[in-house]
Amino acid sequence: MSGNHRESNRQIVPFKAKVIEPIRLIPLDERLAVIERAGLNMFNIRAEDVYIDLLTDSGTGSISNAQLAGMMMGDESYAGSRSFHRLAETFQNLTGLPYVLPSHQGRGAEKVLNSVLVKKNRVVPGNSHFDTTKAHIEFAGGRCVDCTIKEGKSSQTMHPFKGNVDLEKLRATIDEFGPKNIAYVLITVTCNSGGGQPVSLENIHAVSELAHGKGVRVYFDAARFAENAYFIKEREAGYEKKTIPQIVREMFDCVDGCTMSSKKDAIVPMGGLVATRDQGLYEALKVPTILFEGFFTYGGMSGLMMEALAQGLEEVVQEDYLVHRISQSRMLGKWLNEVGVPIVEPVGGHAVFIDGRRFFPHVPEDQFPAQLLCVEMYKEGAVRPVEVGSNLIGRDPDNGDNIRPALDLCRLALPRRVYGKEHLEYVVDVADTVRKTEGSRRSGLMFDKELPGIRHFVSTFKYV
Numbered sequence: 001m002s003g004n005h006r007e008s009n010r011q012i013v014p015f016k017a018k019v020i021e022p023i024r025l026i027p028l029d030e031r032l033a034v035i036e037r038a039g040l041n042m043f044n045i046r047a048e049d050v051y052i053d054l055l056t057d058s059g060t061g062s063i064s065n066a067q068l069a070g071m072m073m074g075d076e077s078y079a080g081s082r083s084f085h086r087l088a089e090t091f092q093n094l095t096g097l098p099y100v101l102p103s104h105q106g107r108g109a110e111k112v113l114n115s116v117l118v119k120k121n122r123v124v125p126g127n128s129h130f131d132t133t134k135a136h137i138e139f140a141g142g143r144c145v146d147c148t149i150k151e152g153k154s155s156q157t158m159h160p161f162k163g164n165v166d167l168e169k170l171r172a173t174i175d176e177f178g179p180k181n182i183a184y185v186l187i188t189v190t191c192n193s194g195g196g197q198p199v200s201l202e203n204i205h206a207v208s209e210l211a212h213g214k215g216v217r218v219y220f221d222a223a224r225f226a227e228n229a230y231f232i233k234e235r236e237a238g239y240e241k242k243t244i245p246q247i248v249r250e251m252f253d254c255v256d257g258c259t260m261s262s263k264k265d266a267i268v269p270m271g272g273l274v275a276t277r278d279q280g281l282y283e284a285l286k287v288p289t290i291l292f293e294g295f296f297t298y299g300g301m302s303g304l305m306m307e308a309l310a311q312g313l314e315e316v317v318q319e320d321y322l323v324h325r326i327s328q329s330r331m332l333g334k335w336l337n338e339v340g341v342p343i344v345e346p347v348g349g350h351a352v353f354i355d356g357r358r359f360f361p362h363v364p365e366d367q368f369p370a371q372l373l374c375v376e377m378y379k380e381g382a383v384r385p386v387e388v389g390s391n392l393i394g395r396d397p398d399n400g401d402n403i404r405p406a407l408d409l410c411r412l413a414l415p416r417r418v419y420g421k422e423h424l425e426y427v428v429d430v431a432d433t434v435r436k437t438e439g440s441r442r443s444g445l446m447f448d449k450e451l452p453g454i455r456h457f458v459s460t461f462k463y464v
């Protein structure tokens with residue numbers, strides 16, 4: 001942490017706008033028609049009908065001038081492109097993982113890795129697996145067991161590392177199924193489904209020791225690895241003086257490999273990768289990469305995107321960037337708190353999560369309170385959040401029952417380097433207005449059409 005930022009208590013924004021994209025607030029009657037047509041599903045709204053888009057921090061960041069300049073140098077050779085080698089070397093230098101396979105985005109990487117590591121009935125314990133990750137593990141015939149610590153399941157418990165893995169639960173899971181039936185242990189850094197919460201290095205070391213001691217591999221879902229490293233620096237004793245790249249290296253030294261959606265911390269519109277230390281596995285992963293993604297030196301990415309990704313990996317570990325990034329989420333959380341909007345605390349890295357059940361205490365849990373809040377925020381001010389709760393988590397594959405998650409959240413994800421203070425003030429005003437007006441007295445929601453698969457993307461709703 002640079003001393004200046006702390007001492008002066010001023011927020012330093014380490015970039016300025018050079019190219020802008022116009023946005024527009026459409027009038028209330030149009031917003032009501034839009035949300036009705038969308039079946040009360042945020043994913044069915046056209047982006048031009050949204051004023052502040054907090055649907056995701058994935059692929060929505062602003063690229064830097066250096067990334068744009070790098071893109072001009074993109075080498076589009078089918079095999080052995082210079083841009084691939086720049087990307088692989090940058091990633092190797094940062095993480096120490098020697099074998100890198102690009103993929104078109106995070107879920108492409110998940111498909112590649114799980115198609116090789118997961119066999120029928122194999123188990124993948126981890127900390128609140130992300131939805132596409134869980135779906136890919138299940139698609140390959142496997143099962144996820146959530147081993148997140150209990151503090152990570154409560155929106156009000158203060159804990160510096162709510163993404164941590166419960167070591168006893170992990171040990172019991174490995175013993176119950178037997179190490180041979182554990183495909184690998186997955187640590188998601190930071191933990192998106194749990195509210196963007198970090199995992200401590202102490203916990204990463206302990207998981208690694210426990211799993212490796214039983215002959216089980218450990219992988220990261222590394223989409224937000226740099227934000228996780230920043231929280232370690234800020235909150236974990238002994239790391240205050242380490243640089244972000246040093247912390248990142250120590251994190252990756254504990255694992256056998258990773259999948260990564262590069263649309264988050266690597267700040268590119270599109271891309272991902274799988275990386276491993278295991279040469280044999282690398283050779284095996286080349287096959288699904290070629291089948292599903294593209295030749296193993298581009299994996300569905302263009303040369304220009306690989307250049308932007310390599311540059312993004314260098315920018316995201318810069319401390320002034322991370323100081324600004326994390327303080328922006330924290331500021332949004334603080335302002336929401338001040339007007340009485342119930343949020344998950346402490347605020348995580350990439351988003352602020354509003355607790356849907358506490359926002360709408362009169363709405364029954366199975367009537368999707370967090371989804372309702374997303375709808376009301378769109379109606380009030382064309383702000384587009386997303387639900388991370390009962391809708392997203394889906395049904396139990398064994399009995400088809402709706403799963404009731406520990407938290408039902410309305411996520412306000414912050415695109416990187418895109419919105420400033422005025423935009424966030426507007427968002428707070430919209431949430432506050434919903435809380436104070438008839439928006440807060442609405443009835444809950446039920447499915448109009450529930451579609452199978454990853455239902456939250458495609459299903460439609462109506463008011464109960």
Ligand SMILES: Cc1ncc(COP(=O)(O)O)c(C=O)c1O
Nearest residue numbers: 058105106107130132192223261
């Ligand atoms: C933790 C995590 N893992 C994996 C993914 C999937 O990545 P992608 O959207 O690039 O397929 C996401 C996307 O949001 C994520 O947050």
